[in-house]
Amino acid sequence: MSKTLTGACLCGAITYEITHTEGDVADICHCAECRRASGAASLPWVQVPPGRFRVTRGAARGYASSPHATRWFCGNCGTPLYMTDNTGRSVGITLGSLDQPEAVRPNVHGWMSEHVSWAAVEDLPRYDKAPPYDF
Numbered sequence: 001m002s003k004t005l006t007g008a009c010l011c012g013a014i015t016y017e018i019t020h021t022e023g024d025v026a027d028i029c030h031c032a033e034c035r036r037a038s039g040a041a042s043l044p045w046v047q048v049p050p051g052r053f054r055v056t057r058g059a060a061r062g063y064a065s066s067p068h069a070t071r072w073f074c075g076n077c078g079t080p081l082y083m084t085d086n087t088g089r090s091v092g093i094t095l096g097s098l099d100q101p102e103a104v105r106p107n108v109h110g111w112m113s114e115h116v117s118w119a120a121v122e123d124l125p126r127y128d129k130a131p132p133y134d135f
């Protein structure tokens with residue numbers, strides 16, 4: 001089963017669409033970079049192959065947050081929207097920017113080694129570092 005999901009930034013200048021299939025890795029990331037980028041204790045993502053993601057309006061600004069990855073956000077309102085990796089293996093989309101944020105349920109915690117102790121952690125499998133993104 002796959003379904004098309006749409007998303008947008010806060011100001012609406014950028015919209016996108018993904019095809020989500022059951023079994024996609026949806027990770028709540030506790031890494032320090034996601035914390036800074038979002039201003040929140042953790043950031044939930046869903047990972048899809050690049051072919052299942054497309055921007056449908058506007059253009060996001062990119063920031064190379066590491067030698068391997070670029071974070072894309074709205075240059076007007078600042079919403080973190082998606083992240084690409086240099087190998088083109090997957091695109092991570094922020095669950096909070098989906099029009100229906102409950103359409104994808106997180107199924108794993110990543111980067112627990114950098115978790116902030118006061119933030120509650122739902123009972124899901126946990127990884128010290130990046131969870132496997134297996135499609």
Ligand SMILES: [Zn+2]
Binds near residue numbers: 012074075076077079
């Ligand atoms: Zn915006």
Ligand SMILES: [Zn+2]
Binds near residue numbers: 031032033034035
């Ligand atoms: Zn992260």
